[in-house]
Every structure is written in C-alpha cells, then in structure tokens.
Amino acid sequence: MRPKSARLGGVLAVGLALTLGLAACSDGGGTDASPEAGSSSAAAGSTIKLGFMGDLTGANAGIVIPPRNGAKLVIDEYNKTNPAVKVEMVEYDSQADPSKAVALAQQAIKTDKIVGLIGPAFSGESAQVAPVMEEAMIPSISASATNAALSANGWKYWHRVLPSDSVQGPGIANFIADGVGSKNAFVIDDKSEYGKPLADVVRTTLEGKGVKLTNDSLDPAESDFSSVVNKVVAAKPDAIFFGGYYAAGGVLLKQLRDKGVKAKFLSGDGSLDKGLIDGAGAANAEGALVGCPCYIATPDVTDAKVKAFADAYKAAYSADPAIYAAEGYDAATVFIDAIKAGNTTADKINAFIGTVDFAGVSKQVKFEANGEVAAKDIYIYQVKDGAIGLLGKAAEAKLG
Amino acid sequence: MLNDFVNQFWPATIDGLAFGSIYALIALGYTMVYGVLRLINFAHSEVFMIGTFGAMFVPFVLGISSPLTGIALVGIIVAMILAGMVASAGTAMALERIAYRPLRSRGASRLAALISAIGASIFLQELFALLIIPKVFNRPQQGRIPMALPRLMERTELFSIFGHSVRVDQVLVIVAAIGMMVALDALVNRTKVGRGIRATAQNPEAAVLMGVDINKIVRMTFLIGGGMAGVAGALYLISYENTNYFIGFLFGIKAFTAAVLGGIGNLRGALVGGITLGLVENYGAIFFGSDWKHVISFSILVLVLMFRPTGILGESLQQARA
Numbered sequence: 031m032r033p034k035s036a037r038l039g040g041v042l043a044v045g046l047a048l049t050l051g052l053a054a055c056s057d058g059g060g061t062d063a064s065p066e067a068g069s070s071s072a073a074a075g076s077t078i079k080l081g082f083m084g085d086l087t088g089a090n091a092g093i094v095i096p097p098r099n100g101a102k103l104v105i106d107e108y109n110k111t112n113p114a115v116k117v118e119m120v121e122y123d124s125q126a127d128p129s130k131a132v133a134l135a136q137q138a139i140k141t142d143k144i145v146g147l148i149g150p151a152f153s154g155e156s157a158q159v160a161p162v163m164e165e166a167m168i169p170s171i172s173a174s175a176t177n178a179a180l181s182a183n184g185w186k187y188w189h190r191v192l193p194s195d196s197v198q199g200p201g202i203a204n205f206i207a208d209g210v211g212s213k214n215a216f217v218i219d220d221k222s223e224y225g226k227p228l229a230d231v232v233r234t235t236l237e238g239k240g241v242k243l244t245n246d247s248l249d250p251a252e253s254d255f256s257s258v259v260n261k262v263v264a265a266k267p268d269a270i271f272f273g274g275y276y277a278a279g280g281v282l283l284k285q286l287r288d289k290g291v292k293a294k295f296l297s298g299d300g301s302l303d304k305g306l307i308d309g310a311g312a313a314n315a316e317g318a319l320v321g322c323p324c325y326i327a328t329p330d331v332t333d334a335k336v337k338a339f340a341d342a343y344k345a346a347y348s349a350d351p352a353i354y355a356a357e358g359y360d361a362a363t364v365f366i367d368a369i370k371a372g373n374t375t376a377d378k379i380n381a382f383i384g385t386v387d388f389a390g391v392s393k394q395v396k397f398e399a400n401g402e403v404a405a406k407d408i409y410i411y412q413v414k415d416g417a418i419g420l421l422g423k424a425a426e427a428k429l430g
Numbered sequence: 431m432l433n434d435f436v437n438q439f440w441p442a443t444i445d446g447l448a449f450g451s452i453y454a455l456i457a458l459g460y461t462m463v464y465g466v467l468r469l470i471n472f473a474h475s476e477v478f479m480i481g482t483f484g485a486m487f488v489p490f491v492l493g494i495s496s497p498l499t500g501i502a503l504v505g506i507i508v509a510m511i512l513a514g515m516v517a518s519a520g521t522a523m524a525l526e527r528i529a530y531r532p533l534r535s536r537g538a539s540r541l542a543a544l545i546s547a548i549g550a551s552i553f554l555q556e557l558f559a560l561l562i563i564p565k566v567f568n569r570p571q572q573g574r575i576p577m578a579l580p581r582l583m584e585r586t587e588l589f590s591i592f593g594h595s596v597r598v599d600q601v602l603v604i605v606a607a608i609g610m611m612v613a614l615d616a617l618v619n620r621t622k623v624g625r626g627i628r629a630t631a632q633n634p635e636a637a638v639l640m641g642v643d644i645n646k647i648v649r650m651t652f653l654i655g656g657g658m659a660g661v662a663g664a665l666y667l668i669s670y671e672n673t674n675y676f677i678g679f680l681f682g683i684k685a686f687t688a689a690v691l692g693g694i695g696n697l698r699g700a701l702v703g704g705i706t707l708g709l710v711e712n713y714g715a716i717f718f719g720s721d722w723k724h725v726i727s728f729s730i731l732v733l734v735l736m737f738r739p740t741g742i743l744g745e746s747l748q749q750a751r752a
Contacts, residue, residue: 087571087573087574088574088575089574089575089576089674091571091572091574091575092575125574221721245719246719246720246721247719247720247721248720248721249720249721249723249724251676251679251680252680252723253576253670253672253673253677254445254449254670255720256441256442256445256449256712257442257445257711257712257715257716257720257723258715258720260438260441260442260445260712260716261434261438261715261716261720263438263441264434264437264438277575277576280578281576281670281672284671288585288597289441290595305575308578309576309578309672311578311580311581
C-alpha cells in the first residue's frame with residue numbers, strides 16, 4: 031500500500047515482527063493438542079487457529095483495529111460457550127507491507143497451521159497473500175480490501191465481506207454528481223493500489239455524467255501537497271474527491287482549507303477514520319463526506335441485531351464500533367458458524383463459506399462464486415461537530 | 431498548459447520558497463560535515479526528524495491546543511525553535527561521539543562511517559516509533575501514526591501578490607530560514623571558530639600544526655549543522671503541523687540533493703540549492719502533475735551535474751577565502 035514501508039527501516043521491523051510472531055505462537059502452542067490441526071480434523075477439547083492479518087501498528091492502523099476487535103468479539107463469545115473445539119485468533123501485523131504480509135502468511139500456514147484467515151486488511155497485501163493462501167488451500171475473508179481486480183483472479187479460497195471499488199467508485203461518483211450537485215470536480219489519487227483504481231472509477235463515472243474534471247496525484251509519503259492545492263485553487267472546483275488513506279487525506283484537507291478552498295471534500299473508505307479529523311483539524315474537516323461500502327451503526331440504530339453488536343462492542347472495548355468493525359464481526363461469524371457446524375479443516379470450512387446466507391450485522395452475508403459478497407450497498411458518512419456520522423445510502427443520501 | 435503556469439506561478443513560487451528554505455537549512459548540515467570530514471552524514475535526516483519532535487514537545491508539555499496571539503505566540507515560536515535546536519544539536523553531537531568518532535580515531539574507512547550512519551538512522555527511527563512517541567508523547571500503539579500539531583498560529587493573510595495571498599506562516603519560514611543562514615555565514619566567515627572550521631576543511635594536518643583542536647572543530651560542526659536542522663524541524667512543524675518518525679527520509683534525500691545541487695561543501699550553495707530545488711519541484715508539478723515532482727527534481731540534479739559537476743556555486747568550503 032504505502033511505498034514508504036518498502037524502505038530500509040522495514041528490514042528491522044520484519045525481523046522484529048517475526049521474532050514477536052514466533053514468540054506469540056510458542057506461547058499459544060501448548061494448548062494445541064493436534065500436531066497437524068490445519069489438515070486433520072481436530073479431536074474434542076482441542077484448539078484450532080484462525081488468523082487475522084492487517085496493519086495493526088502502522089500509519090493506517092486506525093482502520094484495521096476495529097475489524098480486528100469485531101472479529102475478536104465473535105471468537106471470545108464463542109469460546110465462552112465452552113465448545114468442544116476452541117478457537118484461537120492469531121494476529122499478524124503486516125503493517126500493510128506486502129512483502130511482510132507474504133512472510134507472515136507463510137508463517138501462518140507452516141508454523142501456526144491456521145484453518146482460516148480474516149484479512150489481509152488492505153488491497154495491496156491481499157493481492158500478494160491470496161495466491162499463497164490459494165496454494166495452501168486455506169480460506170480467507172477480508173473485511174476491508176476493496177480493490178476491484180482482486181476477485182478477477184479465479185481464486186477459490188479468497189472472499190471479502192464488502193462490495194469492491196467497482197461498486198464503491200460509481201456509488202460515490204453518482205453521489206458527487208446528484209447528491210452534491212457538482213458541475214466541476216477535482217479528483218486526486220495517492221497512486222496506491224487502492225487509491226488509484228478507486229479514483230479512476232470515480233473519474234470515468236463523473237465524465238459519463240458530464241461533470242467537468244481536473245486530475246492530479248500526490249505522494250502520500252510527502253507532507254507538503256501545496257502543488258496539488260495550487261492546482262485545485264486554479265481549477266475552482268465545487269467538489270474534490272481524494273482516493274487514498276486518511277493519513278494523507280487529513281493533511282491534504284487541511285492544506286486545501288488553509289488556502290481558502292471551500293469546495294466539498296469527499297473521499298472513500300480509506301479515509302473513514304477519526305484520523306482524517308485529527309489530521310485536518312476539526313474546523314477544517316467539518317462537512318467532509320466519506321463514502322464506504324461498510325456499515326457503521328449510529329448510536330440511535332433500532333435494528334436489534336445491530337444494536338446488540340454495538341452494545342457488546344462498546345462493553346468490550348469502551349468505544350463505539352468504528353469502520354469495518356461490523357464487517358470484521360461478520361467475517362469471523364462465517365468462520366465460527368462453519369466450525370459450529372462441525373467443519374474443522376480448511377477445505378470443509380471453505381466449502382461451508384460457499385453455502386452461507388444469513389443476516390449479518392453489516393449486511394446479508396452471501397458469497398458469489400468469485401468470492402464477492404452479494405449485497406452491494408454503499409453508504410455516505412459526514413463529519414459533523416468533529417465526529418463521523420452516517421448520512422445514508424449513497425443512492426439516497428441528501429446533504430443537510 | 432501555459433495558462434496553468436501563469437495562474438499557478440505565484441502560489442507555486444511562494445510555496446517553493448518556503449519549502450526550499452527548509453531544504454536549505456537541512457542541507458547546511460550535510461554540507462558542513464562534508465566540508466570538514468569528507469563524510470556524508472546520512473543520519474542527518476533523523477537529526478531533522480528529532481528536531482520536529484523537540485519542537486512538538488513544547489506545546490505538548492504546556493498543554494496548548496488553541497491558537498495564540500501577540501507575545502504568547504512569539505514566545506511559543508521562539509521556545510519551539512530553541513527546543514528543536516537543542517534536540518537536534520544534541521542528537522548530532524551524540525551521533526558524532528558514538529557513531530563516527532570511534533571509527534575516525536581508529537582510522538576506519540569512510541565506507542565504515544557510511545554504514546554506521548545508516549545504522550544510526552534506522553536505530554533512531556525505530557527508537558521514536560517504538561519508544562519515544564508512545565511513551566513520551568503518550569500515544570501507546572501509535573508510534574508509526576503521524577502526529578498532528580494543534581494550530582498555534584492563525585493562517586492570516588499578510589499581503590497578496592497579484593491576487594494570490596501570502597500567509598504569515600509562509601513568511602515566517604522564509605524570513606527565519608534566511609536569517610539563520612546569514613547568521614551562520616557571519617559565524618563561519620568572521621569568528622575564530624569559523625576560521626577553525628575553514629582551516630580544518632582546507633587542510634586538517636596544517637590546521638593541527640597551527641593549533642586548531644580538530645576534535646573541537648568537528649564537534650562544533652555537528653553542533654551547528656544539527657542546530658540548523660533543528661530550526662528547520664521547528665519551522666516545518668509550525669507551518670505544516672504534522673510529523674512522524676519517518677519524516678526525515680524524504681527531507682534527508684531532498685536536502686542532500688540540494689547540497690549537491692548547490693555545490694557540496696559550500697554554505698551559500700546549500701541556500702541556492704535548497705531554494706532552487708523547492709522552486710523547481712513546484713514549477714515542474716504545474717506542467718507534469720504533482721506525482722512527477724521527484725522525477726523532475728532529480729532530473730534537474732542530473733542535468734546540472736552533467737554540465738557543472740561541482741554544483742551550481744561549485745566553490746567549496748576549502749577554497750573559501752580565509
């Protein structure tokens with residue numbers, strides 16, 4: 031995802047991550063009754079392992095911690111019922127670096143012998159890790175990777191529990207044209223495997239709707255986006271879309287507002303985090319709009335299932351569920367349901383995933399043959415009084 | 431295209447000057463150490479990074495999170511610059527003592543010092559990501575997440591050029607940076623310490639025979655270069671309001687480029703190189719898009735070095751008039 035993670039410092043971090051990872055698995059190894067838990071069916075009273083992979087400590091950890099918490103919630107709830115087969119969640123901190131993620135995936139397969147993986151969180155690492163999982167024949171469900179091309183590889187073990195950027199992009203673009211009523215838009219991407227294709231889909235859709243378009247790209251490793259801002263000032267757009275993550279998005283938004291740009295600021299799911307407000311400053315972020323294929327419950331939600339999830343989440347982590355928490359919960363629920371139904375090998379679990387069809391917290395969970403989820407709703411969120419709140423489905427949302 | 435350039439020329443110039451000034455201040459550290467020791471101090475990027483956190487520490491400790499005015503604003507800016515200077519200069523001197531002097535006193539090759547510099551650089555980055563940011567700045571688990579400075583100085587318009595506003599923070603960066611460089615130029619050219627630095631740069635053996643304490647001069651060089659990076663860090667933080675443990679990487683590369691562009695070993699060259707780089711980046715971005723910024727700056731570097739291998743000003747610290 032982020033080019034900066036490919037740098038020298040990464041080498042040291044890899045070593046550290048590996049060491050920590052090994053230490054962690056040697057701690058948990060004692061309860062593992064079956065030496066080949068990954069391939070043979072586990073005996074009663076044993077423990078099998080599910081992995082969770084994503085950027086848990088890096089610059090964009092803010093959008094990976096909530097799905098991790100959501101997933102952990104399901105597994106803890108399940109283990110509390112004292113089942114015959116307990117489940118342990120092993121965490122792999124890839125820091126969104128694809129090369130690190132692949133090394134961790136190999137460790138997960140060979141050393142930890144996981145039977146399923148929740149993640150990887152981001153698209154860049156997913157593209158690298160999925161072939162490894164495919165070869166090992168271990169199912170994965172990502173709660174947050176949205177790159178559209180991922181499902182076009184014919185992978186049988188890869189799934190995601192949210193719609194892709196090919197759904198998110200047009201959803202947001204239609205909202206820019208219809209909901210915001212933009213005639214002159216400025217689209218910026220961060221050149222990443224996530225941001226660029228998303229921005230490109232937004233561009234094509236906007237052009238198709240006859241919206242005047244100006245483009246630029248930025249390097250998220252930088253902290254001065256003045257050349258982008260100067261272009262925006264010159265183009266005088268009424269709406270700006272940024273395809274990228276919140277770390278750069280917040281700084282960009284602040285620099286735009288500091289130069290007097292008043293246009294509506296929109297972004298995608300990668301910017302749906304409080305970090306966007308922290309980076310931009312509450313006053314600058316006010317009114318910013320963020321589209322997302324994810325569903326975040328607002329405190330006044332009425333649906334009993336969603337409310338129960340939100341309350342349990344709040345009780346466990348003393349915070350409201352944030353981005354992808356519900357998706358992480360649903361992804362873990364799929365695995366737990368599979369295990370409850372007596373499927374304890376990777377292969378059986380994968381077959382089970384193909385058959386699920388239940389009302390999850392985020393949506394109706396049902397997978398298509400290519401691993402995409404069947405439900406295709408995009409939601410729009412808005413920053414109001416320094417907090418991110420749900421505005422509505424992209425097709426219906428209206429600016430207040 | 432040309433129309434774009436006309437429209438964006440003035441804002442690009444102002445931003446280029448402000449960013450170029452920061453490059454120039456960092457470049458001084460590279461160029462001074464090179465002039466005296468013939469060594470590229472690759473850990474200098476981390477000296478800058480630590481300067482930004484040194485400056486961040488002042489409002490953090492005082493618990494200031496809203497804009498200030500008048501004497502309080504001047505006070506906090508001065509305090510942040512001083513804190514940045516102390517943090518950076520201290521780091522630079524520690525680097526010299528721990529990472530370079532033991533090698534130098536044993537007569538190790540410059541390559542060994544280079545590796546030592548890269549090692550020190552990674553060490554300092556990880557030290558901040560894993561320990562200092564989580565513990566000192568009380569951000570557990572968030573060592574690698576960018577840290578924002580609350581707004582301390584309102585972004586008021588000072589004056590405008592052809593309808594493009596020039597903000598007070600941009601003027602502060604440019605004026606403060608150029609002021610520091612004038613002061614440094616005077617220090618090197620007019621004082622006894624400065625004479626020692628120039629003498630060591632010209633001929634270390636002869637300087638020793640003339641009674642110059644080389645170790646002291648080397649320490650002074652790291653102290654001054656580090657201090658300048660600290661000023662750069664504080665100005666950057668006040669103006670751009672965010673930093674992270676890895677911020678030195680790009681700045682280090684760009685400032686090193688600026689030093690080479692201006693003529694490495696030449697103090698005024700660092701200023702010329704920094705400002706040139708800042709301007710060229712912003713002008714180039716108008717034509718080719720912001721994602722081409724790095725390509726443009728390094729193409730210019732290659733072109734300049736092809737025709738002027740010693741950089742724009744060329745003349746180095748060694749040949750400077752005594």
